[in-house]
Amino acid sequence: MKILYLLPSFNLYGGGARKTLDLANLSRHEIYVYVWSKGCVPKEYESFRREFAGAARRAYEGFHGRNIPKHVRDLLKIVDHERIEVIHAYFSFGETLGWILKKLRARLRVVVSFESSLDPGITKRLLLKHFYRRIDFFIYISEYVRREKTRIYPVLREKAGRIIYNGAGKRAATGSFLHRAEGNVISSVSGLNSGKNISTLIRAVSELVHNRGHSDVTLLVAGDGPQRSELQREIDDFALARNVRLLGYYADVGSIFDKSRLYLHSCSLEGFGIAVAEAMHHGLPVIVARAGALPELVTDGESGLIVDPFDVGAWADAIERLLADDQLCRALGRAAQQRAQEMFNLEAFVQQHDDLYDSLPS
Secondary structure (H helix, E strand, C coil): CCEEECCCCCCCCCCCHHHHHHHHHCCEEEEEEEEEECCHHHHHHHHHHHHHHCCCEEEEECCCCCCHHHHHHHHHHHHHHHCCCCCEEEEHHHHHHHHHHHCCCCCCEEEEEEECCCCCCCHHHHHHHHHHHCCCCCEEECHHHHHHHHHCHHHHCCEEEECCCCCCCCCCCCCCCCCCCCCCCEECCCCCCCCCCCCHHHHHHHHHHHCCCCCCCEEEECCCCCCCHHHHHHHHCCCCCCEEEEEEEEHHHHHHHCCCCCCEECCCCCCCCHHHHHHHHHCCCEEEEEECCCHCCCCCCCEEEEECCCHHHHHHHHHHHHHCHHHHHHHHHHHHHHHHHHHCEEEHHHHHHHHHHCCCCC
């Protein structure tokens, strides 16, 4: 079967692109990819594009901004030339393009993957409610996302859909990690925006360093975003230049995991949390926020710890508890790894997608 994925970009720092690359590498179907923007700096873009070109049957680029007619013109050529059978769309712009393509080529089957639970606002909501009536199948990456999406769009309760948890694995260490970090290293892989709630982690580290005598704690944050300058000012204000490091987008996440004793994920709106699953595959004990889909990934006290997302003292307590108890760390890490292998397995993720494509009505 021939599947065409509609993605914002080849940017492998984003979950949708990374999952699509995994499917392109491992699926038994023929995977094609169309992106509508670059979404990253030119050097990274070229590197990511080459990875997709090597994995997918073909990777197409359509840099027309929000000019829908031009995108549709290019996509119709691809659909007809490649004899595409299924469109798999991400995000509202991709969903819009998928709906239009189905209107113009009725034989197409369209699948939508929901990556987040966010409400796009009343205008988009009204349009998407109409579009969703013609979509063939919906994939939700967690029960939380399904619950929120069906609340926002009641029409989805009548449509075929299922939960497919993201697949993950152990990140390979490339050896490019150059930052020196001694003592008790803790880490987080996260965008730097308000929903990711990194400020709470910075404040928890300040509590540990300045009030509890843990001057050897170092928090590494891999990721970037609009709050970077604000967060750096907070680090400076709390005199934490030696204890908190914002690494920006970082390819060698595997080495960061290898260097870490704990993994932290403080997001208050997480639709899944693929970095959590990757850390679990590494056998790291994890501490996550009691918010979004994160409690679906971790069983509190068995495969990790769950704390209130905005309670600085609770984060400091949980970090301090694990750093002081090697036996508990090892037990939580082993249980986390086992849970990740059972629930967030890359091969099972690909198999579920392949089976779904096979099951779509003609």
